[in-house]
Amino acid sequence: DAKTTQPNSMESNEEEPVHLPCNHSTISGTDYIHWYRQLPSQGPEYVIHGLTSNVNNRMASLAIAEDRKSSTLILHRATLRDAAVYYCILMRGSQGNLIFGKGTKLSVKP
Amino acid sequence: AAGVIQSPRHLIKEKRETATLKCYPIPRHDTVYWYQQGPGQDPQFLISFYEKMQSDKGSIPDRFSAQQFSDYHSELNMSSLELGDSALYFCASRRDETGELFFGEGSRLTVL
DSSP states (O other): OOOOBOOSEEEEETTSOEEEEEEOTTOOTTEEEEEEEEOTTSOOEEEEEESSSOEEOSSOEEEEOTTSSEEEEEESSOOGGGOEEEEEEEEETTTOOOOOOOOEEEEEEO | OOOOEEEOSEEEEOTTOOEEEEEEOOTTOOEEEEEEEOTTOOOEEEEEEETTEEEEEOSOOTTEEEEEOTTSOEEEEEOSOOGGGOEEEEEEEEOTTTOOOEEOOOEEEEEO
16 A cells, blocks of 8 residues: 655644645555544544545545645644544545554644 | 444453454445554554455454454454453444445453
8 A cells, every 4th residue: 555644743723724734655546545533532533535636525625736646634724623643544446445654643722 | 323333342351361342334334344553553454344255454463353244243353362452443334435434433452
């Protein structure tokens, strides 16, 4: 499975936008870019995924670089409940497995 | 909406004992995944099932086995438990065509 690289940690202020970067330079044409997050003592939670085009949903936006070698998860207005570990994961095809790497621990300050 | 149900939520066992964890996927989800998350670690993929057949295998020890039954629920059996097996075990399910995994709240296994 192709590897992703994320910063270990990031900080944000409440109600400000947050941009979480992810590099995936070895991505293949059939790899979907998935983002999950894990709050303390909870199971991972789906955030968003995309293939080539930018995606928006009620939780976040996903901006995918034109060459697909990087992507950015955008939380438009961070809340304290958004403090979690965010994982950027490449899934081979639409039926592959999620292989978790090292995510980004997001802290949100009031 | 129904979520992925895992049982038991907490389990305490002695070394060398056996444990069984159960997972009930969301109705009409045909793929089930098992993950292990040790303290301070990221989730590690163990095994997955699609339509009751094993579809992929990750870092699952030989002491562990799993299966998916005709009603789509799955069980993870762990034998000869070791201290290092103490972890959170997550089950996830997915409806084949969407790509999104739904995770349960996990079963916390403590081996003494």
